[in-house]
Amino acid sequence: MLSRPRALGPLVALFTAGYLAPYLLPTVVGRLSAGLGLTPAQAGLVGSVLLLASAAAGFTLAARVERFGPRRAARAGLLAMCVGYGAAALTASVPLVIGGAVLGGFGSGTTLAVAAAGIAAQQDPHRASTLGLLSVSATAGALYLTLPHLGGGHALPFASIALAAALVWPLTGGLADGTGRADADRLVETPGRGSPLPHRRSGLVLAAAILLWSMAQNALWGVSGRIGVTQAGLGEVTVGAVFAVALGAGLAGVTAAGALGSRLGRAVPIGAGTAIIAGCVLVSSSAGSLPAFATGEILWNLFYPVVLSYLLGLAASLDPRGRWAVLVGSASSLGVACGPVMGSVLSEQAGYPGMGVVLCALLLLVAGPMTAVALHTSGRPLVPGSVRRRGGAPAAVLAGTTTAATGLVPQMGAPEQEVTEIPVPSRRRADRRAFRLARPSDRG
Secondary structure, three states: OOOOHHHHHHHHHHHHHHHHHOOOHHHHHHHHHHHOOOHHHHHHHHHHHHHHHHHHHHHHOOOOHHHHHHHHHHHHHHHHHHHHHHHHHHEEEEEEEHHHHHHHHHHHHHHHHHHHHHHHOOOOHHHHHHHHHHHHHHHHHHHHHHHHHOOOOOHHHHHHHHHHHHHHHHHHHHHHOOOOHHHHHHHHHHHOOOOOOHHHHHHHHHHHHHHHHHHHHHHHHHOOOHHHHHOOOOOOHHHHHHHHHHHHHHHHHHHHHHHHOOOOHHHHHHHHHHHHHHHHHHHHHHHHHHHHHHHHHHHHHHHHHHHHHHHHHHHHHHHOHHHHHHHHHHHHHHHHHHHHHHHHHHHHHHHHHHHHHHHHHHHHHHHHHHHHHHHOOOOOOOOOOOOOOHHHHHHHHHHHHHHOOOOOOOOOOOOOOOOOOOOOOOOOHHHHHHHHHHHHHOOO
């Protein structure tokens, strides 16, 4: 899908720009409520509309990134982000802010679709996803430390996202443009072009589970700022500092996940990590002081990107063309979009501690299906069927990542050649024939 293997840098940059809006969701929702006079539920609804537009873009482009060309699609997404978020930052009119947020969200989803499809085509999708999460966590952490000192209002978060999109634009030159030689390279690097979507049952279960998983995470994330201010009695600067430290802990967690790699497989990090996150949600939602609030947020953000990196890697392993990576990522964005509304409604009806109990139960509920998918697809080759005979799944993975010329090896997914048996004479007959051929030389 990429014009050159060195295009991992542009993909990480696109991943960072596309994921920045969800990472900044608490400050976006909080400043919309304070700066535009919206109620918490209304501000959460605006955040949900932004992320729904992002999810819609992902579902729309799931199998069309190759057709449009990664460079064209990425630049279109970045342009929509600059225009949409920039317009939202420059106006105080609620309808115009919502319209800009929708356009910017669609651009974020488009950018993420290109990044997800490209990451799935890498030889090590988990490493690529880890680098992307490291980048977006560092960027969001720096913004959480900086924005409270630059003033209030909703303009700064939107302007920051638009500026990030503008800075990423020059790096899109490292992506294929969908024409000419780059398109031919993409055909070589992305086997199975035109093939049906593989592993449908596992992919659908994973997409449905990650939708609920992301919804639960972002239901708390969307109201975390209000929990810190209203329930724990902290100031905005203190809350921003806690978020920055929490995202720093996320950097450490993602680094550890990258170093750990596949040594524990995917099932253990996904299942055990989700259970730990569920406990952190309970602590954070019931926090009434700075130590409790900081502990819950930091531990939660330590494990959240770790589990997310393995989920993204699992989705990428289901299809080398990246279609499941985009679809699962879009399902996650849909869950993220519904999270703020869900958090606002639950917190108003049951209070923050009651909301935490509901979200904890939901996370424990979806941990089972996600772990089952990880176990079921562990070691499965990225081709239809499986490799029998010698080599098994490792041989299929090796065949899927080799850089040998396609004319020298069979195409992945192609039907096997029929085996023709060749009669071989017995050893005794072969020995007698060799003896007869040797006799004339003995006579000499």
